[in-house]
Amino acid sequence: MPGMPPSTSPTRFAYLGPEGTFAEAALSSAVATSEGTRTPRPSVPATLAAVRSGDVDAGLVPMENSVEGSVPTTMDGLADGDPLIITREVFLPVAFTLAVRPGTTLADVRSLASHPHALAQTGRWLEANLPGVAPLPASSTAGAAAAVAAGEFDAAVCAAIAAQRYGLDALADDIADHAGAVTRFVLVTQPGPLPEPTGNDKTSLVAVVTDRTGALLDVLREFAVRGISLTRIESRPLRDRLWVYSFFLDCEGHIADRRVGEALAALHRVCEDVRFLGSYPRDDGRENRAVEPDSADDAFAEAAEWLTRVRAGRV
Numbered sequence: 500m501p502g503m504p505p506s507t508s509p510t511r512f513a514y515l516g517p518e519g520t521f522a523e524a525a526l527s528s529a530v531a532t533s534e535g536t537r538t539p540r541p542s543v544p545a546t547l548a549a550v551r552s553g554d555v556d557a558g559l560v561p562m563e564n565s566v567e568g569s570v571p572t573t574m575d576g577l578a579d580g581d582p583l584i585i586t587r588e589v590f591l592p593v594a595f596t597l598a599v600r601p602g603t604t605l606a607d608v609r610s611l612a613s614h615p616h617a618l619a620q621t622g623r624w625l626e627a628n629l630p631g632v633a634p635l636p637a638s639s640t641a642g643a644a645a646a647v648a649a650g651e652f653d654a655a656v657c658a659a660i661a662a663q664r665y666g667l668d669a670l671a672d673d674i675a676d677h678a679g680a681v682t683r684f685v686l687v688t689q690p691g692p693l694p695e696p697t698g699n700d701k702t703s704l705v706a707v708v709t710d711r712t713g714a715l716l717d718v719l720r721e722f723a724v725r726g727i728s729l730t731r732i733e734s735r736p737l738r739d740r741l742w743v744y745s746f747f748l749d750c751e752g753h754i755a756d757r758r759v760g761e762a763l764a765a766l767h768r769v770c771e772d773v774r775f776l777g778s779y780p781r782d783d784g785r786e787n788r789a790v791e792p793d794s795a796d797d798a799f800a801e802a803a804e805w806l807t808r809v810r811a812g813r814v
């Protein structure tokens with residue numbers, strides 16, 4: 500499978516479950532069902548823990564949604580604990596259904612649950628169609644559907660496939676406030692051989708900066724001066740230190756590219772902490788920007804040779 504370290508045995512995958520989540524659909528879209536085994540885990544932390552403990556080889560978790568933004572549990576789960584690396588990204592269009600037990604009408608719905616990201620993406624529809632029903636958070640959309648089937652809630656916001664999987668009826672389809680939403684998932688493994696550069700890769704990292712004037716600018720400058728385009732920047736509080744933040748950065752290129760490697764090495768000098776989160780093929784249907792000649796590997800190699808000559812007195 501592209502993006503996975505070479506392995507002699509089938510890959511054991513975990514995903515944010517239970518069955519019927521968008522995470523399961525994303526895994527199916529990226530990996531043939533014949534390729535290894537797959538088991539649902541009840542939450543993002545449980546999925547990452549299964550990878551860290553070696554119970555599975557790889558875990559698929561949601562990272563960000565085009566409408567609702569980042570998934571905090573995934574960001575925190577990757578920034579803390581034993582290091583994990585992203586070996587693949589997977590994009591999945593998401594559409595939401597209001598699922599109920601057969602026989603339930605809209606007027607019968609008194610309680611409703613879903614994953615917070617799904618609730619946020621359907622807030623206007625829910626407010627208009629179920630006024631007075633306070634949505635409750637669930638660990639996943641399919642988890643909410645299972646809870647409806649078990650009689651814990653009257654309705655769930657979930658994927659159409661989850662409604663079918665748990666024997667529920669769809670009272671309404673396509674209830675998202677913004678049509679065309681896409682969720683980005685990442686496949687993570689324990690640190691090991693990185694996916695080979697493909698020429699169209701992304702690199703992810705977390706940088707912790709000290710609280711001083713210009714600290715973030717110092718981080719950004721290391722990318723800018725090497726002609727590296729960022730595709731995402733997000734901050735999260737460090738949580739154990741008041742008002743100190745970590746910055747999650749995705750940039751174009753692979754750590755094997757000299758400009759990217761040198762930028763990360765520079766961040767290692769100027770930041771309090773840098774956690775490398777992986778270099779992997781870009782899968783959002785976009786092409787990385789063309790690299791300027793003076794930021795290309797050849798230019799870095801030639802400059803390094805020149806420096807060696809000068810240092811050796813061969814000016």
Ligand SMILES: O=C(O)C(=O)C[C@]1(C(=O)O)C=C[C@@H](O)C=C1
Pocket residue numbers: 515519520521522523561563564570593614616617638639640641682
């Ligand atoms: O609950 C699921 O089905 C998930 O895969 C999680 C998740 C998310 O965390 O964003 C994935 C896609 C949707 O945007 C809503 C929920």
